[in-house]
Amino acid sequence: MQEELLSNLNGIRREMLRILGEVSSLSHDSIAIEDAIDDVWHPKCDVYHTDTDWVVVVELAGVDKNAINISASTEFLRISGSRVLHKKNLQATYHSMEIDTGRFDRRIFFPDLNLDKENPKVELREGILRISFPILARVERIIPIK
Numbered sequence: 001m002q003e004e005l006l007s008n009l010n011g012i013r014r015e016m017l018r019i020l021g022e023v024s025s026l027s028h029d030s031i032a033i034e035d036a037i038d039d040v041w042h043p044k045c046d047v048y049h050t051d052t053d054w055v056v057v058v059e060l061a062g063v064d065k066n067a068i069n070i071s072a073s074t075e076f077l078r079i080s081g082s083r084v085l086h087k088k089n090l091q092a093t094y095h096s097m098e099i100d101t102g103r104f105d106r107r108i109f110f111p112d113l114n115l116d117k118e119n120p121k122v123e124l125r126e127g128i129l130r131i132s133f134p135i136l137a138r139v140e141r142i143i144p145i146k
Contacts (some may be wrong), residue, residue, distance in 0.1 A: 041100035053132040061127035068120055080105040114138050
């Protein structure tokens, strides 16, 4: 009975997130709510730009650099991978489990800036992933009047 109730609640949650995802896609919100439908966790991140760079900082404590995948489309940057903190088949009684483990996935939509998406700087230090894309100058072309 409890398993069926939990399954029904998860179904309601997925449907609510799907609807919120559709609404957020209409507004081009930088947070992809529809990603929450999957059975993955979404690492916290800061996104900002300076005069020279567009920067994404992602909290990935305990994640091995070989377990991180970074890809980019024309619309968004995607950071995915897996975090394993506990041994498989560990016989233990947990008193608290607050650290997300398993697969993670995060999409950050690119801003309306002229970015050099081919040459990002990527650094992982002390569990913090930092990706910066240089902002390119917008070139205006002078159009002569004939």
